[in-house]
Amino acid sequence: MPQSVVKNASEIVEMDLDGGGKIRWLITHRDGAKNFSMRLITLPKEKSTPNHSHDYEHEIFVLEGDGEAQLDDKIIPVGKDSFLFIPGGSQHTIRAKDDMKLICVVPVNVAVKMLGP
Amino acid sequence: MPQSVVKNASEIVEMDLDGGGKIRWLITHRDGAKNFSMRLITLPKEKSTPNHSHDYEHEIFVLEGDGEAQLDDKIIPVGKDSFLFIPGGSQHTIRAKDDMKLICVVPVNVAVKMLGP
Numbered sequence: 001m002p003q004s005v006v007k008n009a010s011e012i013v014e015m016d017l018d019g020g021g022k023i024r025w026l027i028t029h030r031d032g033a034k035n036f037s038m039r040l041i042t043l044p045k046e047k048s049t050p051n052h053s054h055d056y057e058h059e060i061f062v063l064e065g066d067g068e069a070q071l072d073d074k075i076i077p078v079g080k081d082s083f084l085f086i087p088g089g090s091q092h093t094i095r096a097k098d099d100m101k102l103i104c105v106v107p108v109n110v111a112v113k114m115l116g117p
Numbered sequence: 118m119p120q121s122v123v124k125n126a127s128e129i130v131e132m133d134l135d136g137g138g139k140i141r142w143l144i145t146h147r148d149g150a151k152n153f154s155m156r157l158i159t160l161p162k163e164k165s166t167p168n169h170s171h172d173y174e175h176e177i178f179v180l181e182g183d184g185e186a187q188l189d190d191k192i193i194p195v196g197k198d199s200f201l202f203i204p205g206g207s208q209h210t211i212r213a214k215d216d217m218k219l220i221c222v223v224p225v226n227v228a229v230k231m232l233g234p
Contacts, residue, residue, distance in 0.1 A: 001204055001205075001206055001207075002202075002204040003204070004188040004189075004191075004201065004202060004203050004204065004207055004209070005200075005201065005202040006186055006188070006193045006195060006199065006200075006201050007199070007200060008196075008198050008199050008200075009178075009198040009199075009200060010198065026176075026178070026200045027176050027200065027202045031202045032202070032204055033174065033176065033202060034174070035152060035153060035174070035224050036152060036153040036176065036222060036224075038176045038178065038200065038222060040178070040200075057150065057151070057152070059143075059144050059150065059153065059155045059222070061126075061143070061155065061157070061220050063180060069123055071121040071123070072121075074121075076123045078123060079125075081125050081126040081127065082123065082124070082125050082126075083122075083123075083124060083125075083126060083143045083144065083155065083157075084121065084122065084123050085119075085121060085122040085144045085148045085149070085150060086121050087118060087119040087120070087121065087149055088118075089118055090118075090121055092121070103178050103220055105153060105155060105176070105222050107152050107153075
């Protein structure tokens with residue numbers, strides 16, 4: 001059985017994200033997660049998450065900061081306590097109006113693909 | 118294809134949680150989520166999440182407040198920016214030392230079971 005993990009996000013290495021943000025992969029298959037993977041994204045003011053589309057979903061919660069989400073042709077303001085369900089196949093990006101912090105959860109096979117085994 | 122969802126947590130009804138907290142099921146199968154479900158939990162000071170064990174995992178991120186996690190026989194302090202991976206089969210609870218706010222993600226079949234279709 002996998003062991004429990006309790007850490008602070010500051011213990012996890014930050015990686016660059018296309019668009020000017022940073023990502024920390026908090027929980028992945030390397031911890032024994034079998035279904036989904038939790039990441040923490042920080043977006044400095046005026047930076048954005050990658051503007052892309054893929055076949056898997058995002059579930060996002062905004063911890064801090066205001067910005068706008070573009071989902072296909074819709075632009076929607078987001079801020080603290082906003083959450084987003086972005087299904088596979090939707091073109092999407094979030095642009096930060098001030099420094100933003102987001103939790104973004106993806107299927108765990110995305111972690112395997114991006115980080116390796 | 119499911120539609121994107123963008124809402125504020127305050128739009129979602131709060132439900133009681135054993136131990137004295139409240140839970141909002143932010144994203145579930147009802148939104149078209151096929152793999153995992155995101156919930157927001159608030160724990161008033163001195164309240165706790167259910168002290169239980171089940172066959173599915175939790176991925177938790179602490180948004181606000183200090184407390185302590187009990188995971189089987191270990192007691193570990195947690196606070197803002199702590200995260201927890203609790204695998205299936207682990208007895209667990211979080212006790213709030215002051216008002217806490219947590220994101221807790223579970224497999225989507227848990228939402229189906231708890232909320233109905």
